Amino acid sequence: GAVVSQHPSWVICKSGTSVKIECRSLDFQATTMFWYRQFPKQSLMLMATSNEGSKATYEQGVEKDKFLINHASLTLSTLTVTSAHPEDSSFYICSARMLAGHNEQFFGPGTRLTVL
């Protein structure tokens, strides 16, 4: 149990286009979902925390107008990278936390974004 999926697994796009990444909790309801970014050989960097039905909380330095997060249901959150540029190329990973009472975060498999 506790499976999180991400789609797509990898995407290549042209500079200036927008890319949407989906994160789904497949067999549990997630009150909170987290979006991370990881550059090569670096640790995970939390971008934002999203709670179902409310606005996401962004970490310092993360542009909320560039990285749009929607958490429409207890099983789905989306991250849209708007007007992507080569410096946005990274490994984007989501995680989900179950309803209150369980602290563990379950990670999706990640999405590798390459912006040309």
Next chain:
Amino acid sequence: GQNIDQPTEMTATEGAIVQINCTYQTSGFNGLFWYQQHAGEAPTFLSYNVLDGLEEKGRFSSFLSRSKGYSYLLLKELQMKDSASYLCAVMDSNYQLIWGAGTKLIIKP
């Protein structure tokens, strides 16, 4: 500020034992996690400690001392597939995970 420290890289021999240390200073404490991350993949959960002591799970064990702000991950009977990065993360008083930079473990035959 909040801080998680762990060694950048460690090397060990197949079949041996290795201990990866993690020290932390956070605002509040709601548990400490260890994750394994292979190159190009997302992290996978290994262990969770919220009380002092040792938690054993097969070849992997994790220890916590809250008074010392210290944890370690112990890997026994090392296998080549254990070559990966090991991430220490602490959940603070806001239930946010504070991540260490990870320890890259290299296993040699």
